[in-house]
Amino acid sequence: LGGSISRALxxxxxxxxxxxxxxxxxxxxxxxxxxxxxxxxxxxxxxxTNIKRIVNLEALAAGTNKRRIMQQAVFTELCxxxxxxxxxxxxxxxxxxxxxxxGLQGSGKTTTCTKYAYYHxxxxxKPALVCxxxxxxxxxxxxxxxxxxxxxxxxxxxxxxxxVKIAVEGVERFKKENCDLIIVDTSGRxxxxxxxxxxxxxxxxxxxxxxxxxxxxxxxxxxAFDQAQAFKQSVSVGAVIITKMDGHxxxxxxxxxxxxxKSPVIFIGTGEHIDEFEVFDVKPFLLQKLSEGSFTxxxxxxxxxxxxKMGPIGQVFSMxxxxxxxxxxxxxxxxxxxxxxxxxxxxxxxTDAELDSTNPKLMTESxxxxxxxxxxxxxxxxxxxxxxxxxxxxxxxxxxxxxxxKNVQHMSK
Ligand code: GDP
Ligand code: MG
Numbered sequence: 001l002g003g004s005i006s007r008a009l010x011x012x013x014x015x016x017x018x019x020x021x022x023x024x025x026x027x028x029x030x031x032x033x034x035x036x037x038x039x040x041x042x043x044x045x046x047x048x049t050n051i052k053r054i055v056n057l058e059a060l061a062a063g064t065n066k067r068r069i070m071q072q073a074v075f076t077e078l079c080x081x082x083x084x085x086x087x088x089x090x091x092x093x094x095x096x097x098x099x100x101x102x103g104l105q106g107s108g109k110t111t112t113c114t115k116y117a118y119y120h121x122x123x124x125x126k127p128a129l130v131c132x133x134x135x136x137x138x139x140x141x142x143x144x145x146x147x148x149x150x151x152x153x154x155x156x157x158x159x160x161x162x163x164v165k166i167a168v169e170g171v172e173r174f175k176k177e178n179c180d181l182i183i184v185d186t187s188g189r190x191x192x193x194x195x196x197x198x199x200x201x202x203x204x205x206x207x208x209x210x211x212x213x214x215x216x217x218x219x220x221x222x223x224a225f226d227q228a229q230a231f232k233q234s235v236s237v238g239a240v241i242i243t244k245m246d247g248h249x250x251x252x253x254x255x256x257x258x259x260x261x262k263s264p265v266i267f268i269g270t271g272e273h274i275d276e277f278e279v280f281d282v283k284p285f286l287l288q289k290l291s292e293g294s295f296t297x298x299x300x301x302x303x304x305x306x307x308x309k310m311g312p313i314g315q316v317f318s319m320x321x322x323x324x325x326x327x328x329x330x331x332x333x334x335x336x337x338x339x340x341x342x343x344x345x346x347x348x349x350x351t352d353a354e355l356d357s358t359n360p361k362l363m364t365e366s367x368x369x370x371x372x373x374x375x376x377x378x379x380x381x382x383x384x385x386x387x388x389x390x391x392x393x394x395x396x397x398x399x400x401x402x403x404x405x406k407n408v409q410h411m412s413k
Contacts, residue, residue: 038252103215105188108243130170131156224253243269349374
């Protein structure tokens, strides 16, 4: 996806005349890439409209750099889709915070609550877990097991059926015990239904959370926008966590959730295990790289990491230039991943100087042979990898210097 987008942007750089057709071709290519990633149709259409409003080719005075204006408009619009421009509440040590988790059943709430608690515990917080899911049998047992393993205090009941009562009791108890991060796990239902949203509203009203986190399974695709919006309408969602990014999700749902809740993605879940959980911060990922100088092998390595971790959407988030259909052909994700891993293995055999160099002449025959030996790969493979690097570096050069929109720059962290 990031590939098609940056390719579309790069094609714009190649066009000799900038006219309506060039802009439309570019927008169509970007739209197709977004739709294929399960981004909601309406969002894609809005993006097109916004860009066309900014880039009014006829109104632009002669002599203005139309190409740059167009590229910048596309880029800005994509940044805005990824980032609502408003940081979420972050808990502070020693100051009691209540964080409530909401989401449909099976989205990964209970697992993610524990991951979130564990993450903060390792940072020196005193977290606690409250099980306000009285809907699903076994919910309390699951939370109890998770919490016990991670040595995190927990509260819940096998008898009580009122989620609001348990939530309030749990929060009060842990406030007394000077916990500074009190996490309330809630129930879900298989379907969105009025009873669930009413329950969320009541729990929220009773516990007055500092932050409500919407948990979403990355694979729900087109349904993401409506689901996120439905939760946002009943409780004041302030952040999103996307789970199961280790699967085969296309990831467009993440963009939809951001748009529907106007809240940032703060973490992603990358596995069932408690530490398969990563901070998600768009800014460093996304854009700082574009404004920086050179596309080094190290940068390519980092981009590969993003792709392996996040799938196609990782390319959008990292605005990776030029991931061509040769590297990530549709329907061949497994082979592509294997190839990327192979490239990374070879790069692991490179020296720091090689990774940070921008001088292609540095990669002499003897170095290539050394890398091949070190990684146990044929010389041909090393050459392939270096070719890919050159190709990406070239496209990179064409996109350099695009400005990061102000709201994104103002993100915290
Ligand atoms: P809840 O109903 O929303 O509380 O969802 P659970 O926390 O019970 O999770 C539902 C299933 O998803 C469980 O089998 C979890 O192990 C699994 N799960 C949760 N997060 C992840 C993740 O990031 N990756 C993977 N592979 N599985 C996950
Ligand atoms: Mg649960």
